[in-house]
Each structure stands twice: as structure tokens, then as C-alpha cells.
Amino acid sequence: MIIEKKDFNIKQILECGQHFRHEKINDKEYLVIAENKILHVEEKEEKIIFNSSQKDFEKLWKNYFDLNRDYSEIKKQINVDKVMNEAINFGSGIRILNQDSFEMLITFIISQNNRIPMIKTVIKNLSKKFGEKIDGDYYSFPTVEKLYNANIEEIKECKAGFRAKYIKDACEKVYNNEINIYNTEHMNTKELKEELIKIKGVGEKVANCIVLFGYGRREAFPVDVWVKRVMEHYYFENKDTKLTEIERFGNEKFKDLSGYAQQYLFYIAREQGIGKKK
DNA sequence: CTCCAGGGATCAG
DNA sequence: CTGATCCATGGA
Numbered sequence: 404m405i406i407e408k409k410d411f412n413i414k415q416i417l418e419c420g421q422h423f424r425h426e427k428i429n430d431k432e433y434l435v436i437a438e439n440k441i442l443h444v445e446e447k448e449e450k451i452i453f454n455s456s457q458k459d460f461e462k463l464w465k466n467y468f469d470l471n472r473d474y475s476e477i478k479k480q481i482n483v484d485k486v487m488n489e490a491i492n493f494g495s496g497i498r499i500l501n502q503d504s505f506e507m508l509i510t511f512i513i514s515q516n517n518r519i520p521m522i523k524t525v526i527k528n529l530s531k532k533f534g535e536k537i538d539g540d541y542y543s544f545p546t547v548e549k550l551y552n553a554n555i556e557e558i559k560e561c562k563a564g565f566r567a568k569y570i571k572d573a574c575e576k577v578y579n580n581e582i583n584i585y586n587t588e589h590m591n592t593k594e595l596k597e598e599l600i601k602i603k604g605v606g607e608k609v610a611n612c613i614v615l616f617g618y619g620r621r622e623a624f625p626v627d628v629w630v631k632r633v634m635e636h637y638y639f640e641n642k643d644t645k646l647t648e649i650e651r652f653g654n655e656k657f658k659d660l661s662g663y664a665q666q667y668l669f670y671i672a673r674e675q676g677i678g679k680k681k
Numbered sequence: 682c683t684c685c686a687g688g689g690a691t692c693a694g
Numbered sequence: 695c696t697g698a699t700c701c702a703t704g705g706a
Contacts, residue, residue: 420687511687516687516688518687519686521703564701564703569689603690606689606690608688612687626687627688628687628688629687646688669687
């Protein structure tokens with residue numbers, strides 16, 4: 404499947420901190436794992452080549468890469484000042500992926516106080532140990548039931564560290580229907596976040612990432628170390644500012660498009676090391 | 682060696 | 695309520 408290259412940069416999409424199940428071949432060529440599929444994506448001149456069947460493309464990848472949405476309109480609306488103009492131009496090919504909600508739950512529990520390469524390693528280990536083989540050394544993300552039946556020691560062996568008990572708690576609460584993470588259409592974002600925060604190891608930031616990347620709640624504004632740095636640098640005169648205040652500032656500034664704004668800001672901050680101490 | 686990572690739980694005040 | 699400390703692990 405070939406589509407026109409517009410508001411699409413595979414490197415920016417996969418390396419803006421929302422996705423951990425890919426392998427880089429080069430800047431314009433990646434392997435992406437989702438569900439029980441492996442996709443080879445390649446940028447060529449003004450086209451994007453999805454090496455998949457038309458059926459898989461329509462059923463999975465089209466929505467996964469959020470191709471039904473007009474990003475030029477979104478960018479226009481959040482381009483409210485000089486800072487955002489620079490961030491949007493820097494990451495102009497970013498799109499927010501629509502990923503599996505349970506996978507996002509576990510993924511962002513793993514993300515806490517961790518580095519991106521290590522997050523990828525833990526997810527790969529969990530998938531290899533508890534997922535289904537797709538092809539070669541690639542495995543699908545584990546189901547709730549599989550992870551629920553794993554014991555803490557096995558999860559720790561995947562290098563999850565102190566987060567293993569959080570993963571276990573998440574699986575128990577989901578498997579036993581102590582929390583509802585599946586029929587969520589009737590819940591607003593605040594209610595959904597409150598539900599997720601009942602899980603140990605899920606706080607405000609992790610909950611925001613889960614609803615943004617796993618539930619399409621694009622009004623969420625996760626504030627991590629990088630967003631804190633870039634926001635303090637540009638909007639708070641480098642003064643140490645509370646996370647809740649930064650989140651409120653973002654939500655008021657970007658309204659229901661906060662998640663997109665946050666993602667352009669995260670990407671430019673991390674790529675350029677904005678605000679990082681020496 | 683020390684410091685820190687897409688934070689949160691727990692404890693001290 | 696706010697702020698400090700601890701948490702596994704590995705790379706800089």
C-alpha cells in the first residue's frame with residue numbers, strides 16, 4: 404500500500420516517545436510490531452510505502468497511524484505562538500498513533516523512572532516470554548490472561564525491576580474486573596483516568612499517557628521530565644514549576660488538542676536537549 | 682565513582 | 695496538604 408507523504412515522518416512518529424515496538428533500519432525505514440503483525444514501512448520521495456496487504460492496511464494500519472485525521476488543520480489550531488510554531492515545524496511529521504489500551508497500560512507503568520531503550524527491552528522481554536510468536540524473533544504483546552498468570556519473579560526476569568509488582572497489580576485488577584478499562588466510551592477522560600489511577604504504579608502522568616495513546620483522548624497533557632523542562636524554559640522563565648500547574652497551563656492553552664501540542668513539545672525538547680542540565 | 686531515567690508509593694512534617 | 699526519600703537497572 405502506498406500513500407502520499409503528507410504530515411508523515413516515520414522517524415518522528417516512532418521516536419517521539421509514544422511507541423516502543425519498532426526497529427530502526429535507517430531514518431526512512433522501520434519495522435513496526437502491532438497486534439500479531441509486523442509491518443515494514445519505508446519513506447520514498449513523496450510517498451510512504453506500507454509493506455502490507457490491503458486487508459491489513461484497512462483493518463489495522465490505517466487507523467493505527469491515524470490516517471483518517473487531518474494534521475494540517477490540527478497544527479494550524481495549536482500554532483498559537485512562536486514556541487509552538489518552532490516545535491510544530493521541527494516535528495512536522497508527527498502523528499499520534501492509536502495503540503492497544505492494555506498494551507499502553509503496561510507500557511507506561513514500565514516507563515516510570517526508566518529510559519526509553521530500557522522500556523523497549525522490558526516490553527520485548529515480556530512479549531517473548533508471554534506473547535505469541537509472530538515470525539522470527541518477533542512476538543505479540545501478552546494478553547491480560549497470560550500476564551495475570553505470570554508470577555512476580557518471572558516478570559522481574561524481564562528486567563521490569565520494582566515495576567513488576569505494579570504490572571501484577573494492573574493485571575489482577577483488570578482480569579478480576581475490579582476496574583473497567585474496556586467499555587469506556589461512556590466515560591469522560593477524568594473518569595477514565597480516575598479508574599486507571601486505582602492501579603498501583605499509575606499516577607497522573609502515566610494515566611495521561613495511557614488515555615492519550617491508548618484511548619484516543621487527545622485532550623490529555625502528560626507532563627514528564629522533558630515536558631517540564633521545555634515548558635519551564637519557554638513559559639515559566641526557567642523557574643521550578645509544579646507538575647499540576649504545568650498540566651493546567653497546557654490544558655488551558657491547547658484545550659482539546661493538548662495531547663498533540665504536548666507531543667510536538669516533547670519531541671523538540673528531547674531531540675534538542677532543551678533545559679537539560681549541561 | 683556518581684548521577685539519572687516519559688514517576689509514584691510511602692513516609693515525615 | 696507539601697516535600698523528601700526510596701525504588702531496580704543500566705548507561706553516561
